[in-house]
Amino acid sequence: MKTIIEPFRIKMVEPIKMTTREQREEILHRAGYNLFLINAEEIIIDLLTDSGTAAMSHNQWAGIMRGDESYAGARSYHRFFEKVQEITNFKHIIPTHQGRAAERILFELIAGPGKYVPSNTHFDTTRANIEYQAAEAVDLVIPEGKDPQLIHPFKGNIDLTRLENFIRHKGAKNIPACMLTITNNSGGGQPVSMENIRKTKEILARYGIPLFLDACRFAENSYFIKKREPGYENKSCKEIAQEMFSYADGCTMSAKKDALVNIGGFLAMNDDDLAMKARNVLIVTEGFPTYGGLAGRDLEAIAQGLEEVLQEDYLHYRIRTAEYMGEHLDLIGVPYLKPPGGHAIYLDAKAFAPHIPVEQFPGQAIACQLYTEGGIRSCEIGGIMFGRTDPQSGDYFPPAMELVRLAFPRRVYTQSHFDYVLEIIEAVYQKRKALRGFRFTYQAPVLRHFTAKFEVVR
Ligand code: P71
Numbered sequence: 001m002k003t004i005i006e007p008f009r010i011k012m013v014e015p016i017k018m019t020t021r022e023q024r025e026e027i028l029h030r031a032g033y034n035l036f037l038i039n040a041e042e043i044i045i046d047l048l049t050d051s052g053t054a055a056m057s058h059n060q061w062a063g064i065m066r067g068d069e070s071y072a073g074a075r076s077y078h079r080f081f082e083k084v085q086e087i088t089n090f091k092h093i094i095p096t097h098q099g100r101a102a103e104r105i106l107f108e109l110i111a112g113p114g115k116y117v118p119s120n121t122h123f124d125t126t127r128a129n130i131e132y133q134a135a136e137a138v139d140l141v142i143p144e145g146k147d148p149q150l151i152h153p154f155k156g157n158i159d160l161t162r163l164e165n166f167i168r169h170k171g172a173k174n175i176p177a178c179m180l181t182i183t184n185n186s187g188g189g190q191p192v193s194m195e196n197i198r199k200t201k202e203i204l205a206r207y208g209i210p211l212f213l214d215a216c217r218f219a220e221n222s223y224f225i226k227k228r229e230p231g232y233e234n235k236s237c238k239e240i241a242q243e244m245f246s247y248a249d250g251c252t253m254s255a256k257k258d259a260l261v262n263i264g265g266f267l268a269m270n271d272d273d274l275a276m277k278a279r280n281v282l283i284v285t286e287g288f289p290t291y292g293g294l295a296g297r298d299l300e301a302i303a304q305g306l307e308e309v310l311q312e313d314y315l316h317y318r319i320r321t322a323e324y325m326g327e328h329l330d331l332i333g334v335p336y337l338k339p340p341g342g343h344a345i346y347l348d349a350k351a352f353a354p355h356i357p358v359e360q361f362p363g364q365a366i367a368c369q370l371y372t373e374g375g376i377r378s379c380e381i382g383g384i385m386f387g388r389t390d391p392q393s394g395d396y397f398p399p400a401m402e403l404v405r406l407a408f409p410r411r412v413y414t415q416s417h418f419d420y421v422l423e424i425i426e427a428v429y430q431k432r433k434a435l436r437g438f439r440f441t442y443q444a445p446v447l448r449h450f451t452a453k454f455e456v457v458r
Contacts, residue, residue, distance in 0.1 A: 004320050004415050007313040011058070017041055024372050032453030033368050033438060035377050044375030045417055046409070050343045052098075052256035052263060053409035057308055060260065060301045067297025077290040080299035083306050087238065088215075088245040090268035092275035094282055095292030095299060099216060099254025102267035103129040105281045106212070106252060109274060110176035111135035118166055119179040119214075120145070120158040121186045124385070126179065126214060126252075128447075140166065145187045146400045148337040148348040153228040154193040155339075156184030156221075164203050172207035181214040182221040182244065186381070188403070189217070189322075189341020191224035194232065194243060201247040210249035210271070216257040218244065220342030223315040238310045250274075257343070260305030260410055264298050314411075318342070321408055321418065328422045334429050337403060347425070349382060349402040353435050358383055358398040360437020360457050366404045366428065369435055374424030378406045385449045 019027070019042060031037040040046060046053070056064075068074040077095070084093045096102045103126050111117060111133040118138045122130065130137040142159045144152040158180060167175060180200060184190045197213075204211050222240040226232050232240055245251065250269030255261050269275055279289045286293035308314060319342060326340035335351035349363035356362035363382035370376040382402035389396050406421065428435075438454040 004317055004324060006411070006414055007311075007317050008057070008411060016044055018044065019375055021372060024375055028368060028371055032441065033364070033456070034449075034452055034454065035367060035371060035379070036450050037453075038371070038377065042375075043371075043377045045413065045421055046377045047344075047406040047421070048377045048379050050257060050407040050409055051254065052261075053412060054256075054260045054262065054305075055409070055411040056260065056262070056301060057304070057411075059308070060304045063300035063304045064297040067295060067300045069296045071291070072288055073290055074296045074299070076296035076299040076303075079303045083303040084266060084268065087218075087241050087306060087310075088251060088268055089242065090245070090250060091270045091272070092268060092278075094267045094275070094278055094289060095294055096265045096267055096282070096286055097293035098256060098263060098265040099214075099252055100125040100129060100265075101286055101293065102252040102254075102265050104132075105267055105278050105285075106177075106250075107133050107135070108281060109277050114174060116166075116170050116175050117177055117179060118158075118163060118175065120156055120181055120192060121184050122179065123181055123185050123214060124447075126181070138166065141184065141187055145184065145190060148188070148346075148351070148401055148403070149335070151338050153191075153339075154196060154224075155190035156182065156187055156192040157196040158192070158200055160196070160199055160203060163200065167203070167207050167209065172209055175207075175209050177210045177212050177249075178204055179212050179214055180248075181216075183217045183224070183342045185217070185343075188337040188346050189220075189343045191221045191228070191342065193229050194225050194240070195229070197244055197247050211247065212269075213245065213248045213251040214253075215245075215251040216254040217342055218253075219258040219309040219315060220318065222310070223312075223319055224342065227319070236310075237312060237315055241310065255302045255305070257410075258306075258309050259302045260309050261298065261301045264294050264302050266292070318408075318410065321415075324415075325406075325418060325422065329425065332422075332426045332429065334425055337401070344405050344407040346381065347378075347404040347406070349380075349404055352404075352429065353432055355433065356435060356437040358387075358402060359396055360439065361402075361454075362435075362437065363402045363404045364438045364454065365435040368438075369428045369431075370404075370424060373428050374420065376406070376421055376424055378404050380449070381405045384452065 113134040115135040127137040255264035322340035335348040337346040353362040363380040386399035442453040
């Protein structure tokens with residue numbers, strides 16, 4: 001079947017405001033060519049992020065009404081706890097207001113100067129929280145994971161040989177934990193195989209190092225395992241998720257992704273002593289351990305979302321959407337990171353606009369043109385986000401890939417919205433030779449992509 005049937009009906013709508021090309025040119029100019037600085041009302045299709053942008057179901061909204069707002073031991077906390085425990089089987093589950101709060105608490109307790117935390121690829125908030133504790137975040141994804149055109153079923157896998165060499169070289173006592181980001185967001189939303197998770201755990205166990213999953217997109221990762229890894233085709237996504245978590249000692253979670261909610265997260269683990277310390281930090285900075293900075297109704301919505309996200313009809317529709325985008329980009333010859341990830345399509349900007357040098361941010365040129373052409377907001381994941389300039393020499397170090405991420409909010413847009421996005425990408429691609437690069441007119445010292453301003457290089 002060519003048509004993706006969204007496995008839901010719509011009973012509440014939010015109008016999209018249409019704009020003209022002239023209006024968008026003016027808006028973009030005013031925003032200093034930074035899409036983060038454009039108001040959401042001035043966007044037609046918003047693919048900036050899949051984080052916190054999901055549409056909740058009728059059952060989640062019903063849960064919002066049922067939320068128990070008691071300070072301590074609320075009914076909603078118990079429902080949340082039981083659901084997370086059913087999937088992860090972790091002993092301690094600590095709610096937080098979002099993923100980075102869980103990261104901050106974990107790394108405050110285990111990281112510090114002289115410590116290393118390896119991962120397949122750390123997401124930027126995870127890296128920032130490790131570095132904030134003066135520890136080092138190390139990315140050890142397999143080489144296939146860095147080549148946008150290469151097809152491999154599990155491009156999110158960690159390089160097991162490099163991991164073991166790294167542990168031997170740095171010493172196990174300096175490695176308080178290893179992380180696996182499932183799916184690997186910075187590497188293109190690519191999955192990690194069950195075999196890779198299991199073998200990572202085997203190596204770590206020999207050295208007494210705990211494994212933590214960055215579990216934001218665990219359900220999408222489970223579905224990829226079901227579809228791509230021999231032996232899992234007849235297992236349910238929930239069983240696959242349960243097996244993935246069984247190899248880990250804990251996890252951080254941004255519920256804004258695969259818990260289908262607009263805010264929330266948690267930190268989970270088996271270690272009693274670490275959990276006690278984490279709860280104590282939580283009480284100082286987030287809230288009492290049975291709500292952790294969230295309202296009772298949020299916990300209720302997370303519990304319900306975790307139930308819905310593992311339904312196969314939903315996951316089929318979800319992964320099929322990215323695949324569908326990939327198939328159509330292939331037909332029109334537009335280069336993108338292959339195979340399509342779980343939550344997004346990433347255009348390969350170096351191949352799309354080879355005439356723009358990386359110092360002039362080809363990804364930004366494409367992202368801006370997608371906005372001017374069709375009011376689409378995407379996100380540059382390339383030199384602006386990850387490039388570094390040496391303060392002494394002034395030398396510029398670009399990242400391995402220049403990408404433009406079009407991330408898909410969950411259950412928000414229909415197939416016709418995606419067809420429109422494809423039309424706009426095609427129009428921009430046809431006129432790609434006219435794309436011009438950008439230079440900074442303002443940049444902040446850290447996380448510059450959020451607030452930077454640019455001008456066009458003529
Ligand atoms: C995404 C985000 C949201 C985001 C965050 C920072 C800059 C731009 C966009 C958030 C993640 C993530 C992974 C793998 C932890 C977090 C933090 N992703 N791990 O992709 O993808 O979660 O936002 O709830 O704090 O747009 P948090």
